[in-house]
Amino acid sequence: MAASTLSRRSFVGLAGATAATALLARFGIVGDIEFANADETTFTYAIAGDPGSNVNPVTTSDRFGLMTLKLLFAQLFTYRADGVHFYLATGYDESEDHLEFTFHLREGVTWSDGEPVTADDVVFSYETIRETPVADAYSSLNYGDQGKVLVEAIDDLTVKFTFPFVIAAALEQLQGPDGVYIFPRHIYEGIEDYENTDVNKNPVGCGAYILDDYQAGSYIAFRANENYFDGVPGPSYVVYQIITNENSGMQAIQTGAVDAWIATAAQVQQMQIEANGLTVNPYTEGRVAYIVINTKLVPDINVRKALFYSLDREQIALAAVLDPNYYDVEYTFLPTNSAYYNADAVEKYERNIDKAKELLAEAGQPNPTFVFGYSGTDSLQTNAALMIQRNAKEAGINIELRGVESSALSKAMKNADDKEYHITFGGYIMGIDPDSYTPLFASGSPSNYAHYDNAVLDDLFAQGRIETDIEKRHEIYDAVQAEIADQATHYQLYSNHRLLITGPRVKGLEDAKLIPIFTFEDVNKLQIG
Amino acid sequence: MAKFILRRLAVAVPIVLLISIIVFALMRAAPYDAVDAMTTPRMSEETIAAIKAKYGYDQPVYVQYFGWLEDVLQFNFGNSIVTKQPIAQQLSVLIPHTMMLVLPSYLTAYILAIVLGLIAGSHRGGKLDHIIDGIASVLIAVPTFWLAMLLIFVFGYTLRALPFIGMQTVGDGSPLDILRHFTLPYITLTIAFLPDNLRYVRSSTITQTTQDYVQVQEAFGAKKVEIMFKHICRNVLGPVLTRLGMAVPLLVTGAIITESIFSWPGVGPYFINAIKGLDYPIVMAILLLSSTLTILGNLLADVLCAIADPRIRQGVR
Numbered sequence: 001m002a003a004s005t006l007s008r009r010s011f012v013g014l015a016g017a018t019a020a021t022a023l024l025a026r027f028g029i030v031g032d033i034e035f036a037n038a039d040e041t042t043f044t045y046a047i048a049g050d051p052g053s054n055v056n057p058v059t060t061s062d063r064f065g066l067m068t069l070k071l072l073f074a075q076l077f078t079y080r081a082d083g084v085h086f087y088l089a090t091g092y093d094e095s096e097d098h099l100e101f102t103f104h105l106r107e108g109v110t111w112s113d114g115e116p117v118t119a120d121d122v123v124f125s126y127e128t129i130r131e132t133p134v135a136d137a138y139s140s141l142n143y144g145d146q147g148k149v150l151v152e153a154i155d156d157l158t159v160k161f162t163f164p165f166v167i168a169a170a171l172e173q174l175q176g177p178d179g180v181y182i183f184p185r186h187i188y189e190g191i192e193d194y195e196n197t198d199v200n201k202n203p204v205g206c207g208a209y210i211l212d213d214y215q216a217g218s219y220i221a222f223r224a225n226e227n228y229f230d231g232v233p234g235p236s237y238v239v240y241q242i243i244t245n246e247n248s249g250m251q252a253i254q255t256g257a258v259d260a261w262i263a264t265a266a267q268v269q270q271m272q273i274e275a276n277g278l279t280v281n282p283y284t285e286g287r288v289a290y291i292v293i294n295t296k297l298v299p300d301i302n303v304r305k306a307l308f309y310s311l312d313r314e315q316i317a318l319a320a321v322l323d324p325n326y327y328d329v330e331y332t333f334l335p336t337n338s339a340y341y342n343a344d345a346v347e348k349y350e351r352n353i354d355k356a357k358e359l360l361a362e363a364g365q366p367n368p369t370f371v372f373g374y375s376g377t378d379s380l381q382t383n384a385a386l387m388i389q390r391n392a393k394e395a396g397i398n399i400e401l402r403g404v405e406s407s408a409l410s411k412a413m414k415n416a417d418d419k420e421y422h423i424t425f426g427g428y429i430m431g432i433d434p435d436s437y438t439p440l441f442a443s444g445s446p447s448n449y450a451h452y453d454n455a456v457l458d459d460l461f462a463q464g465r466i467e468t469d470i471e472k473r474h475e476i477y478d479a480v481q482a483e484i485a486d487q488a489t490h491y492q493l494y495s496n497h498r499l500l501i502t503g504p505r506v507k508g509l510e511d512a513k514l515i516p517i518f519t520f521e522d523v524n525k526l527q528i529g
Numbered sequence: 530m531a532k533f534i535l536r537r538l539a540v541a542v543p544i545v546l547l548i549s550i551i552v553f554a555l556m557r558a559a560p561y562d563a564v565d566a567m568t569t570p571r572m573s574e575e576t577i578a579a580i581k582a583k584y585g586y587d588q589p590v591y592v593q594y595f596g597w598l599e600d601v602l603q604f605n606f607g608n609s610i611v612t613k614q615p616i617a618q619q620l621s622v623l624i625p626h627t628m629m630l631v632l633p634s635y636l637t638a639y640i641l642a643i644v645l646g647l648i649a650g651s652h653r654g655g656k657l658d659h660i661i662d663g664i665a666s667v668l669i670a671v672p673t674f675w676l677a678m679l680l681i682f683v684f685g686y687t688l689r690a691l692p693f694i695g696m697q698t699v700g701d702g703s704p705l706d707i708l709r710h711f712t713l714p715y716i717t718l719t720i721a722f723l724p725d726n727l728r729y730v731r732s733s734t735i736t737q738t739t740q741d742y743v744q745v746q747e748a749f750g751a752k753k754v755e756i757m758f759k760h761i762c763r764n765v766l767g768p769v770l771t772r773l774g775m776a777v778p779l780l781v782t783g784a785i786i787t788e789s790i791f792s793w794p795g796v797g798p799y800f801i802n803a804i805k806g807l808d809y810p811i812v813m814a815i816l817l818l819s820s821t822l823t824i825l826g827n828l829l830a831d832v833l834c835a836i837a838d839p840r841i842r843q844g845v846r
Contacts, residue, residue, distance in 0.1 A: 042700065049802065052612030061569065062611075133579035139572065177571040195613035216614070216622050217794030218695050239699045243792045244802070247678055251686050252694045407566035407807070408559070428570050439570050447570035 041528045043235035043506070045519070046243045046258040053201055053214045057181040058129060058194040061136040063517055064240070066178050070518045071222050071238060073181035073205040074229075076103055076122065076159075079171045080515060081286065081337045081432055087230075088117065088182055088206070098166045098468050101174065105157040109229045111184045113204050119153035124185035126151040126161075129176070132194070137176025149173070166466045168473060169433035177431065178517065182206070208233045208524035218242060224524070233524030234508060253278065259503045259528070262519075264379065265323040268499060277504035282326050282497035285516035286335035289320070289380070289427040290492045291372075291388065292413075295452040297422045298370070302363040304488035307370070307423075308349035309356035310395035311388060317494035320384035326499060330492040332481040333437055340434045345478040346485035356395035369398040373412060373421035376403025380496060381425045399423070414446040424449060426490075429516050434477045435465050441484060450489035457483055505529055530835065534828065541824040548820045549813065550594070556809045557590050563610040563807045584610050597813065606814040611806045616814045619799065624781060626696060627795035630711065631783040634718035635776055641719075642726030643769060649727075650734020650765075651757055662731065669724040677717045677790040684713060694792045714791040718784055726772065733765045740764075767837045774830025778822040781815065 051064040057073050060066060076089040089103040109117040130141040130148055141149040147164025154160055167173055174180065187204045191197050203211055208230070209222035220240045224233040241258050243249040246267070253261040254276045263271070268280055293304050313329050321327040328336045331343040360366050372388065374381040382403060389399040402421070404412075412418045413426070426449060430436045438461045439445045443453035457480065464476040484490055500514060511525035520526070564581050578587075585593050600607055606616040649661035685693035692698065692710050737743065738761060746756045776783075781796055788797030796815060803811035 044699065050612065050798075052609070052614045054613035061567065061572075133576055134583055135576075136572075138576050142573075142575075177569070196608060196615070215794060216619055217626075217798055218697075218792075219699055221699060237700075241694065241699065241792075242794075242798075243694055244798050245790045245792065248681065248694060248790055248792055251681050255686055255689060257692065257694050405561070407561045410568075411561040411565045430571065436571065446574060 041235050042237040042239060043260070043523065043526055043528050044239045044241050044258045046249050046252055046261040047240045048242075048244055048246075048249070048262070050217055050242050051220060051240070053216070054195055054197075056194045056197070056200050056203075057125070057183045057205075058132055058135045061178060067240065067518050068220060069181055070179070070207065070520075071209040071523065072203050072207045072211060073183060074207050075175070075179050075181055076105075077171070077175070078179065078521065079175045079432060080521070081339075084171060085521070088122070094170075098168075098170070099163050101161045101163075101170060102154065103159045103161070105159065106229055107157060109206055110227055111187075111204050111206050112210050112225060112227075113184075113187070115184060115186060117182070117184070117206050118156045119159045120156075121184050122159045122182050123151050123153050124189065125182045126180065128183075128188070129180060136178055137180050140173045140176040140180075166468060167435075168465060168468050169435040172431055172433045172436060177436075208522070209238055212237070228524065230522070230524070234527045235523070238523055253501050253503065256503055259506050260519075261501050263499045263501050265321050265326045265496075265499065266379065268501070269322065271501070273501075279502050279506075281500040281502060281509055281514060283500065283514035284328065284335065284337055284495055285429050285498050286337055286432075286495060287427050287429045287516070288330045288333060288335050288492050288495050289384070289425070290330075290333070290490050291423050292426050292449045292490050293423050293488070294418065294421060295450050295489060296416070297419065298368075300363045300365070301488055302359040303365055303368055305349070306356040306359040306363070306395060307392060307397055308488055308491050309352045309359065310392045310397055311349070311491065312351045312391055313493055315391065316384050316387045319387035320380040321494065321496045322383075327494040327496045330495050331485075332492060333440065333484055333490060334434055334477075334481065335495050338432065338434065340474060340477040340481075342474075342478050342481055345482045347482075349485075349488075349491065351391075353395050356397075360396060367396045367398065369400065370422035371400045371402055371420060372423040372425075373402050373404055373409050374425035375406035375409055377406065384493060385425065413449040416446075416451045434480065435461070438465070441480075450487075452487070452489060454483070454487065530832070533835075534832065537828050537831070541821075541828075544824060545817065545820055549598070549817055552813060552816050553594050553597070553809070554590070556807060556812060557593070559807055561807065562586055563809065566806050567611060597810070601813075601817065607810040609803070609808050609811050611803075611808045616811055620796070620814065620818070623794065623796045623799055626793065627784055627788065627797065628780050630714055630718060630788070630793060630795060631779050634715050635722050635779060635783070637715075637719045638722035639726055639773065639776075642723055642730050643766070646727045646730025647734055647757070647762065647765065650731045651738065651753075651761070653735050653738065658731075661727070665724040665727045665731075668720055669728070671720070673717060673721045673786050674790060676720060677714070677787055680713045680717060681790070696794055710791075714784070714787050714793055717787050717791075721787070722779075726769075729772065730765060730769055733768060734761060737761045737764050767834060770837055771830035771834045774826045774828070774833050775823075777826030777829060778819045781822060782819045 047064050047067070049064045051062070051068045055065045055068045057069060060069055074087045077087060078085045088105055088109060090106055092101050092103045094101055105117070105119060105122070111117060126141065129135040129137050132138060143164060150162040152160050161174060163170055184204055187199055191199065206229070208225055208228045210225050212223040213221040219242060222238045224236050226232055243252055249261050250263065250267055250271060252258045254271060271278070273280060293307070298304055317327050317329055318324060330336065331348050332341060332346050334341045360368065372385060374385045376382065385401050385403070389401055392399050409424060412421055413424050439447040441448060441454070441457050442461065443455070443458050460476055460480045460483065464473055464480065467473045467476060500519060502509065505528050506526060508525055508527040512523055513521040515521045564577070564584060564586060568577050581587055585596060597607070608615050645661050649658045652658045681693045684691045691712050693713050696707060696710050698706050742760065743756055746760060782800065784793070784795060785797035785800060787793070788795040789801055792798070799811065800815050
């Protein structure tokens with residue numbers, strides 16, 4: 001009897017404790033989930049990852065972190081495929097020797113705490129990044145033994161940048177790989193670790209939005225900056241809703257739970273686009289997908305060329321992306337929207353099985369076997385790899401497919417002593433100016449995935465970097481494109497479009513402009529309702 | 530009893546330590562690290578080296594491990610390498626979210642399992658048993674992610690009756706709104722937890738009904754209901770109670786798939802992202818927590834068992 005009483009008591013006690021924990025969880029610890037300010041002009045964008053609450057203008061380099069930064073802070077200017085757009089700056093003057101760039105700042109711009117934005121803040125921002133090796137844009141402002149970019153305030157509204165030598169793509173350098181955001185000296189001065197500071201929880205910026213609420217793993221909400229220098233933002237709130245599961249994201253956009261979501265072409269085919277009033281907005285990110293051959297493992301140029309002649313770009317691109325409306329076929333390392341793109345300058349390796357077999361016979365390798373590494377979790381790469389395997393087989397080339405984790409693949413690609421993969425799949429959003437692609441081809445660079453030293457290319461890239469005459473630069477980069485194709489190391493396939501699905505409430509996409517990485521250039525120019 | 534608990538806790542320490550060494554070694558044996566996953570072709574070698582040094586990757590693995598251990602012994606779980614967030618702070622927000630989902634689901638499944646298991650076991654071979662056992666067999670074969678997607682499709686997409694993203698509507702956050710968001714993941718998890726427990730209770734009940742003491746009771750003319758509630762129940766619920774103890778680690782890692790599908794801001798998506806990005810401080814913290822809870826849960830199970838069964842209690846003393 002005593003035992004049964006004890007047992008019952010302990011059971012009741014346990015149940016009581018668990019119920020109390022649930023109540024605590026609900027009303028105590030989880031109490032801070034109120035965000036009661038959203039209204040009918042709130043724009044909700046589903047993102048596939050959590051940017052975290054330590055997004056900062058110095059070290060952040062991931063897509064969702066950068067999307068957050070772009071709302072909170074402003075740049076002097078942006079440099080895109082269609083040219084320069086001014087934000088905090090109203091314009092710039094370039095010295096005759098192309099070494100000095102003097103930017104003029106907007107008058108009357110204030111930080112979100114009310115303090116004025118001055119040239120001193122610009123100097124502080126650039127100098128901080130230049131002196132912080134872990135900063136995202138550190139390499140854009142430092143040139144090793146050749147020197148660094150100097151920045152000085154001429155007066156409250158004028159800033160001068162001085163380069164140590166002539167760089168034709170100076171504007172792109174000043175923009176950094178993902179933008180250089182201006183942040184206030186009076187808030188950030190003295191901070192040593194930008195990745196772990198309370199300032200990141202309440203950032204002070206001068207962007208179109210102000211951080212309103214962040215819920216780990218759930219959402220990040222921004223309210224409009226009524227004093228934004230480019231006018232009052234359209235959406236009064238912007239919410240990045242974190243949805244990591246693709247299937248859930250697809251249902252969320254279709255039910256109107258979110259206003260925008262990024263889909264793949266296969267997902268678009270599965271969705272009820274019209275019935276749910278959705279719009280598919282394809283746009284290019286300038287990401288050229290390519291295969292690259294490790295020349296240390298495949299030193300014979302004829303064998304490399306044979307592989308290229310066995311491939312059919314159109315077939316591969318269609319197999320990968322599934323819809324011809326959602327990709328551009330690519331022939332050179334530059335995307336089609338680059339000013340220096342010139343497919344006529346290169347050997348395109350149009351499919352020719354006979355020629356492929358001939359080259360293999362010449363090389364004495366009629367049936368070579370290659371191991372092909374690609375990201376196994378990327379459906380586009382997986383589909384493309386299968387088609388490449390099928391194409392190559394017709395010329396007698398055996399391809400062993402090896403789908404692996406993308407980071408592991410990327411590390412193997414950088415390893416010059418890698419013996420595992422003859423061929424790998426590449427593709428990255430590099431930049432606007434051809435100069436930013438240099439690391440992919442420069443001798444000794446870890447991102448030179450073909451692992452070859454090519455003095456001709458090194459010389460051409462060096463010339464292109466300092467040549468300020470546009471016509472001459474075109475000639476140089478035509479030669480670069482031709483040389484890369486002739487070496488048969490990189491075979492460009494396609495640049496797939498990013499597919500932004502928007503709900504019926506979203507208008508003004510043309511003004512907000514779709515751009516790589518960030519999705520929107522000016523999300524504040526959207527109209528919701 | 531106190532001695533027994535202390536002895537068990539003392540044994541637990543080296544086990545947790547061993548688990549931490551194995552997990553750390555496995556994480557570091559991967560062909561890349563968290564910084565590799567973050568670097569881009571546009572970063573200079575200098576920048577990549579500086580980032581690696583910042584997170585200690587330039588040190589030998591054992592130095593990294595002892596550095597981590599030293600921090601943990603001071604209750605400092607460190608920061609995420611990828612998002613830079615303090616891990617303890619993040620977990621203090623995420624674990625209650627997970628508990629909020631797992632606790633009610635598990636208790637519902639547990640109570641349902643006891644009731645249905647006793648009914649099925651006491652009607653062994655009968656119609657009711659066939660129906661209950663049949664349902665359990667089907668449910669045990671249903672993958673959680675599939676069930677979740679089915680519920681989303683029916684209640685979220687087709688009927689548009691219930692929300693299925695996150696824990697609240699941004700801009701609402703009222704108890705009713707949270708309850709609506711809670712419904713679908715709660716049903717999913719309850720169904721996920723149910724069949725296993727149900728079959729356990731059923732088989733325990735069947736075992737008990739064939740025991741000699743039941744036949745003796747029957748011979749003395751005791752009623753079936755009386756035998757069930759006075760004798761069988763008591764003997765079945767003892768071991769069933771211990772399952773409650775063993776379920777303790779579920780409070781942290783019990784809803785990984787469900788949380789990911791419903792974008793529930795719990796430990797699940799956080800843990801999955803950390804594993805994908807080889808963000809070892811997060812993975813280590815969660816595994817340390819869950820292995821500690823497993824050990825404590827087992828201890829709790831033993832204690833509950835001892836409390837419920839005087840024979841075991843005598844043995845412990």
